[in-house]
Amino acid sequence: MNFNHELLNWYLNNKRNLPWRNTTDAYVIWLSEIILQQTRVEQGMPYFNRFLEKYPTVTSFAAASEDDILKLWQGLGYYSRGRNMLKTARLVQEQYDGIFPQRYDQLIKLTGIGEYTAAAISSFSSNEARAVVDGNVYRVLARYLGIDEPINSTKGKKIFQEAANDLLNSEMPGMHNQAMMEFGAVICKPKNPGCGICPVRTGCYAFTHNAINSLPVKLNKVKVRERFFNYFLVTDSDSVLVNKRDQTDIWANMYDLPLIETTALLTPEELFNSDKVAEFFGANLKISEISPLKKHVLTHQRLYVRLITLQNKPLKLQENWFYTPVENLQKLAIPKIIFIFIKNIFNL
Numbered sequence: 386m387n388f389n390h391e392l393l394n395w396y397l398n399n400k401r402n403l404p405w406r407n408t409t410d411a412y413v414i415w416l417s418e419i420i421l422q423q424t425r426v427e428q429g430m431p432y433f434n435r436f437l438e439k440y441p442t443v444t445s446f447a448a449a450s451e452d453d454i455l456k457l458w459q460g461l462g463y464y465s466r467g468r469n470m471l472k473t474a475r476l477v478q479e480q481y482d483g484i485f486p487q488r489y490d491q492l493i494k495l496t497g498i499g500e501y502t503a504a505a506i507s508s509f510s511s512n513e514a515r516a517v518v519d520g521n522v523y524r525v526l527a528r529y530l531g532i533d534e535p536i537n538s539t540k541g542k543k544i545f546q547e548a549a550n551d552l553l554n555s556e557m558p559g560m561h562n563q564a565m566m567e568f569g570a571v572i573c574k575p576k577n578p579g580c581g582i583c584p585v586r587t588g589c590y591a592f593t594h595n596a597i598n599s600l601p602v603k604l605n606k607v608k609v610r611e612r613f614f615n616y617f618l619v620t621d622s623d624s625v626l627v628n629k630r631d632q633t634d635i636w637a638n639m640y641d642l643p644l645i646e647t648t649a650l651l652t653p654e655e656l657f658n659s660d661k662v663a664e665f666f667g668a669n670l671k672i673s674e675i676s677p678l679k680k681h682v683l684t685h686q687r688l689y690v691r692l693i694t695l696q697n698k699p700l701k702l703q704e705n706w707f708y709t710p711v712e713n714l715q716k717l718a719i720p721k722i723i724f725i726f727i728k729n730i731f732n733l
Contacts, residue, residue, distance in 0.1 A: 391584045396564035411485040411510040447478035455718030469497030487511040508559040516549035517562040521569025527601030531590030535604045616642040618694040624708040640717040671696035681722045692726045
């Protein structure tokens, strides 16, 4: 069986019609690749369309403010991607006169572009012979070739990259890479793969050795950190007290509300008797409402978030706190879980 022949034949007859597949514009391809990292196509597509509509060129993207980018990114998660995109757009504007590079050696030097993304953009835009290895490709290679080295180990990454290089169709590398990724997404799925309609199953190690559910192998994940976020909603006439987050931790440079974080879930009484609450709002709190606790899962963190509506004003504004009109909240880059609280309260 000729794996490459069967793969390309399947791809040409079954590929999804995705807008970034109909162009060799490196800027458009870059947009799609970054937006779709850690993101399903169905979720990422509206964001791709909105970004391309608002910023049709890398020059227009480079001229945006960080707040503009983060606001447009709201709800997509992994906000560092948006910040890195802005840095990259500005580098391209400065160093390449607004023409997005197509060569791997140039792309790999840009902020937020690693080996996979550089290989994808270079192969899709200029047919450079670079094999891409993303989560879908790892899965196809592990199952078809029977590779049981963990995909997230240093040795495993090297083995899989070499395997991808060996399989690469050097005459049509761009289409081959698209086909491998599409095949992993549509047929060789993590759960319930379509082995019954797989065109290469007779040559597949996992299919012939009943190893579908054991491949690929992945080392144990990093321990998930649990955090408890107690947000305080304080209003003054038609304005709301907001907080500008700093450059560290999650949601860097975005906006939320005054926050007290605890290492465990405290009862309201325990929280209100804490030194931090007294320091910020005084001892005699007047509470209008306490929301139910909401869970928000990030890659290596699990957040438990609640909103406490106060009648009290802070004793003193902290350095990054300020009042903003309610109607201005829609313009700020606010993490989605906090924005949902605010949206429901103020009917935004």
